[in-house]
Amino acid sequence: MIRKLKSGLVLVMMFCSLAANAQQDTAxxxxxxxxTRLDVIKDYVADVRIKxxxxxxxxxxxxxxxxxxxxxxxxxxxNGGISILPKKNINxxxxxxxxVGGVTVIDAGTDVVxxxxxxxxxxxxxxxxxxxxxxxxxxxxxxxALRTETTTRDNGTVKMDLAFDKHIKQGLPDKVxxxxxxxxxxxxxGVTMDYDANERVRAADKxxxxxxxxKIEINYINYEVNKGLPDKIFAEKD
Amino acid sequence: xxxxxxxxxxxxxxxxxxxxxxxxxxxxxxxxYGFLGQNGAGKSTTIRMLLGLIHPDAGEIxxxxxxxxxxxxxxxxxxxxxxxxxxxYGYLSAWDNLKIFAKLSRKxxxxxxxxxxxxxxxxxxxxxxxxxAYSQGMKQRLGIAISLVHDPELLVLDEPTxxxxxxxxxxxRELVRTLGTQMGKTILISSHLLYEMEQVATNMLIIxxxxxxxxxxxxxxxxxxxxxxxxxxxPDDAIAEKLETKGWGQYMEESNSSELVFRMHPRKMPxxxxxxxxxxxxxxxxxxxxSLEAYFLSLTNQANAEAGAI
Amino acid sequence: xLRLELYKIFRRPxxxxxxLIMTAVTLLIQVAMYVDGTSFVSFAMQGVGEQFAISGNxxxxxxxxxxxxxxxxxxxxxxxxxxxxxxxxxxxxxxTMRLLLTKPVTRNNVVLVKYIASIAYAMLLxxxxxxVGLGLSLLVFGTGDMINLKSxxxxxxxxxxxxxxxxxxxxxxxxxxxxxxALAVFLSVFADNSIGPIIGTMGVIVVLTIFSNxxxxxxxxxxxxxxxxxxxxxxxxxDDPVPYDAIMKSVMVxxxxxxxxxxxxxxxxxxxxxxx
Numbered sequence: 001m002i003r004k005l006k007s008g009l010v011l012v013m014m015f016c017s018l019a020a021n022a023q024q025d026t027a028x029x030x031x032x033x034x035x036t037r038l039d040v041i042k043d044y045v046a047d048v049r050i051k052x053x054x055x056x057x058x059x060x061x062x063x064x065x066x067x068x069x070x071x072x073x074x075x076x077x078x079n080g081g082i083s084i085l086p087k088k089n090i091n092x093x094x095x096x097x098x099x100v101g102g103v104t105v106i107d108a109g110t111d112v113v114x115x116x117x118x119x120x121x122x123x124x125x126x127x128x129x130x131x132x133x134x135x136x137x138x139x140x141x142x143x144x145a146l147r148t149e150t151t152t153r154d155n156g157t158v159k160m161d162l163a164f165d166k167h168i169k170q171g172l173p174d175k176v177x178x179x180x181x182x183x184x185x186x187x188x189x190g191v192t193m194d195y196d197a198n199e200r201v202r203a204a205d206k207x208x209x210x211x212x213x214x215k216i217e218i219n220y221i222n223y224e225v226n227k228g229l230p231d232k233i234f235a236e237k238d
Numbered sequence: 239x240x241x242x243x244x245x246x247x248x249x250x251x252x253x254x255x256x257x258x259x260x261x262x263x264x265x266x267x268x269x270x271y272g273f274l275g276q277n278g279a280g281k282s283t284t285i286r287m288l289l290g291l292i293h294p295d296a297g298e299i300x301x302x303x304x305x306x307x308x309x310x311x312x313x314x315x316x317x318x319x320x321x322x323x324x325x326x327y328g329y330l331s332a333w334d335n336l337k338i339f340a341k342l343s344r345k346x347x348x349x350x351x352x353x354x355x356x357x358x359x360x361x362x363x364x365x366x367x368x369x370x371a372y373s374q375g376m377k378q379r380l381g382i383a384i385s386l387v388h389d390p391e392l393l394v395l396d397e398p399t400x401x402x403x404x405x406x407x408x409x410x411r412e413l414v415r416t417l418g419t420q421m422g423k424t425i426l427i428s429s430h431l432l433y434e435m436e437q438v439a440t441n442m443l444i445i446x447x448x449x450x451x452x453x454x455x456x457x458x459x460x461x462x463x464x465x466x467x468x469x470x471x472x473p474d475d476a477i478a479e480k481l482e483t484k485g486w487g488q489y490m491e492e493s494n495s496s497e498l499v500f501r502m503h504p505r506k507m508p509x510x511x512x513x514x515x516x517x518x519x520x521x522x523x524x525x526x527x528x529s530l531e532a533y534f535l536s537l538t539n540q541a542n543a544e545a546g547a548i
Numbered sequence: 549x550l551r552l553e554l555y556k557i558f559r560r561p562x563x564x565x566x567x568l569i570m571t572a573v574t575l576l577i578q579v580a581m582y583v584d585g586t587s588f589v590s591f592a593m594q595g596v597g598e599q600f601a602i603s604g605n606x607x608x609x610x611x612x613x614x615x616x617x618x619x620x621x622x623x624x625x626x627x628x629x630x631x632x633x634x635x636x637x638x639x640x641x642x643x644t645m646r647l648l649l650t651k652p653v654t655r656n657n658v659v660l661v662k663y664i665a666s667i668a669y670a671m672l673l674x675x676x677x678x679x680v681g682l683g684l685s686l687l688v689f690g691t692g693d694m695i696n697l698k699s700x701x702x703x704x705x706x707x708x709x710x711x712x713x714x715x716x717x718x719x720x721x722x723x724x725x726x727x728x729x730a731l732a733v734f735l736s737v738f739a740d741n742s743i744g745p746i747i748g749t750m751g752v753i754v755v756l757t758i759f760s761n762x763x764x765x766x767x768x769x770x771x772x773x774x775x776x777x778x779x780x781x782x783x784x785x786x787d788d789p790v791p792y793d794a795i796m797k798s799v800m801v802x803x804x805x806x807x808x809x810x811x812x813x814x815x816x817x818x819x820x821x822x823x824x
Binding site for chain 2 (some may be wrong): 644653654821823
C-alpha cells in the first residue's frame with residue numbers, strides 16, 4: 001500500500017515537474033514568438049499625435065513623424081517645431097522594451113488588461129544590458145504585448161500600455177501610453193516674474209503637483225513599414 | 239467810450255503776503271494804458287489775473303462787458319499778450335512758433351497774416367531761423383507778433399522792453415505807438431521805465447504795494463509846471479541870493495553853491511539861462527528830471543510816508 | 549490741438565533718442581541671443597531638461613521677442629516718462645506755459661490733449677518695438693513653437709497659435725504704457741522742471757514693482773490694488789489657457805488708475821496759479 005502511495009507521489013511529482021517545465025518552455029516560447037513578430041519590423045515612419053499629460057507641463061497635442069529603425073533608433077520630427085520626449089534613453093518604442101540577446105523568461109501568472117485575459121512574463125537579460133527586468137502582459141491569443149513595465153539601470157521604471165486596432169496585422173499599436181515618474185518643477189518667481197492670474201487656481205494646481213506621475217500618449221495615425229530608412233535621419237542636428 | 243477792460247475789487251494774496259489789494263480800474267477802447275509801479279508792486283500779478291493765469295481771491299474782471307470767469311475762451315480770443323519775457327519754442331523757427339500760436343487762437347489765420355505781422359515787427363527774412371538763435375530784442379518782437387497774429391482788440395504787454403538795449407527800447411516804443419495810434423489797438427502796457435511810458439501812454443495807473451495810488455489821463459496828471467531842472471554851475475556863493483532877488487527863488491527847490499534845482503514850466507528855462515549868463519554864472523550842465531518820474535516818486539514816497547504813519 | 553502737440557513732441561531731438569535707445573537695447577538682446585542663445589536656453593530649461601529631451605528650433609523669433617519684451621517693458625516706462633513727464637513741466641520750464649494759457653483753450657483741454665499726445669508717442673514706440681523686436685527677431689531667428697517658462701509651469705505654444713497672442717500682448721502693453729504716461733503727466737503738474745516728474749515716475753514704478761513681486765504676506769494685501777501688479781498682464785496671453793477674466797480685471801484696474809491720475813491732474817491744473 002505504502003509502496004503504491006510512494007509510486008503515486010513520485011508520478012505526481014514527475015508530472016508536476018514536467019508540467020512546470022512545460023509552463024517555463026511556454027513562457028520562453030511566448031516571449032520568442034513576440035520577439036520574432038517584432039523583429040519583422042526593421043523600420044517604420046509613422047504619423048503620430050502626441051499628448052503630454054504632466055502636471056507642470058501645458059503642451060498642446062503635437063503632430064509629427066516618428067521614425068524608428070531597429071534595434072533602438074528613434075526620432076520625432078516636427079518640421080522645425082519643438083519636440084518634447086522623455087529623456088533620451090527612454091525609447092518610446094516597444095522594441096526598446098524587449099531586451100536583445102539571451103534572456104531568461106519567467107512565467108509570472110495571469111492578469112486582465114482592458115477586459116482581456118493576459119499572461120504575465122518576466123524577462124531578464126542574460127548579458128550586459130541597460131534593462132534589468134522587463135515585465136510583459138501578453139495577449140496570447142493575438143500574440144501582442146498589451147502592457148510592459150521595464151526597469152532600467154539608469155532611468156528607473158517605465159510603464160507602457162499599448163492599444164491595437166487598425167495596424168494589428170503588423171503587430172503595431174494604434175496607441176502607446178508611456179507612464180513616467182516626474183520630479184517637481186520650480187523656478188524662482190523673481191526670475192520669471194509671473195503674472196499671477198488666479199491664486200485659487202494656483203492652489204488647486206498645487207494639489208496636482210504633489211502627484212509625481214505623468215504620461216505621454218502617442219497615437220499612431222498610419223505607418224510606413226520597412227522602407228529602408230538611412231541612419232542619417234537619426235543623426236543629431238547641430 | 240466803451241470800456242474794453244473793467245476790473246472791480248481785485249485782490250490776491252500769496253501766503254500771508256497781499257500782492258494785490260482791492261484794485262479797480264477800467265480801460266477804454268483806443269487807450270494806451272500805462273501800468274506803473276515799482277518792482278514787486280503787483281503789476282505782473284494783476285496782469286496774470288487779467289489773463290486767467292492766476293486765480294483772484296476776490297474781485298471781477300470784465301472784457302468787453304463779459305465776465306472773464308464765465309467767458310474765458312471768448313475773452314481770450316480778444317486778447318493778445320506777452321507776460322514778462324516771451325518764452326517760445328527755441329527748437330522751432332519763428333514761423334513755426336507763429337503757426338502754433340495762431341492755431342491756438344481758434345481763428346483761421348492764413349499765412350499772409352503771419353507774413354503781415356512779421357513785417358509789422360520787422361522780422362521778415364529771419365522767420366525760418368530757430369528762435370534759440372534770436373537776440374533778446376528779436377524774441378521780444380516775435381512775442382509781439384504772436385500777440386498780434388490773431389488781430390485781437392486788446393494787447394497786454396507786460397514789461398515789453400525787458401532785456402532790450404537802448405535802440406531796442408526805442409524801437410519797441412515806436413512799435414507800441416504805431417499799434418496804438420495807427421492800428422487802433424487798445425494796449426495795456428506795464429513797465430518800470432517811466433520815461434518810455436511818458437512817451438507813449440495816454441492813460442495810466444500807478445500801483446504801490448498792491449494798491450492803486452492814482453489813475454487817469456497822463457496829460458491831466460502830469461503838470462508841466464512841475465518839471466524839475468537840475469543846473470550845475472561853477473561854485474558861486476552869492477548865486478542863491480541873486481536868484482531870490484530877481485524872483486527866481488519861488489521856483490527853487492534846493493540850492494547850494496554848485497547845484498541848483500528848479501521846479502517850473504520848461505518855457506521858463508531860456509529866461510533862467512539868460513539870467514545866469516548875465517550874472518556871470520558859469521553853467522556847466524542843465525538837466526531836466528522827467529515829469530513822470532518826479533510825479534511817480536512823489537506819489538510813492540507819499541504813500542510810504544502814509545503807511546509809516548499808520 | 550493734438551496735431552500741434554504731436555508736432556512739438558516729434559520736433560524734439562529727445563523723442564528720437566528714445567527710439568534709438570530702444571532699438572539699441574533690442575538689437576543688443578538679439579545679438580546676445582544670436583551669439584550665446586543656446587547656452588541661455590539650456591540654462592533656463594535645466595529643470596525640464598533633466599527629465600525631457602526637448603529639440604527643434606527652440607531659440608526662434610517668438611522666444612527672442614518674448615525675452616525682448618520681458619526686459620524692455622522695464623525700460624520702456626522710462627522712455628515713456630521722458631516725454632510724458634515733460635508735457636506740463638517742460639512747458640513751465642521753457643516759459644511757454646504762460647503763453648499757451650493766454651490762448652483761448654481750456655486747461656482741461658490742455659491736459660487731455662497733452663496726455664493723448666503722450667499716449668500716441670508711447671504707441672508709436674511700441675509699434676517700433678514690434679517692428680524691431682518681433683519683425684527682426686522672426687527674420688533672424690525664424691519661426692517655430694514657443695516655450696514659456698513660468699515659476700511652476702512649462703508652457704509650449706504652437707507656431708500657428710502665437711501671432712494673435714503677440715497682437716493682444718502689444719495692445720495690452722499699450723494700455724500699461726498709457727498708465728505710466730498718466731502717472732508722469734500727473735507728476736508733471738506739480739513741477740516746473742521735467743527731471744522731477746521723470747525720476748518720480750520711475751521711482752514710483754520701481755518701488756511698486758518691488759511690492760508687486762516680493763512674496764511677503766503683508767505686501768500680498770496691497771498687491772491686487774497696485775497698477776504695477778497688473779501691468780504685466782500681457783504675459784497672460786502666453787499662458788494656456790489664457791486667463792481672460794484675470795486680464796480683464798487688470799484692464800479695469802489700469803483704466804481706473806488712468807482716470808484717477810488724469811482727473812486729479814485736471815483738478816490741480818485748473819486750480820494752479822501759473823507763476824512761471
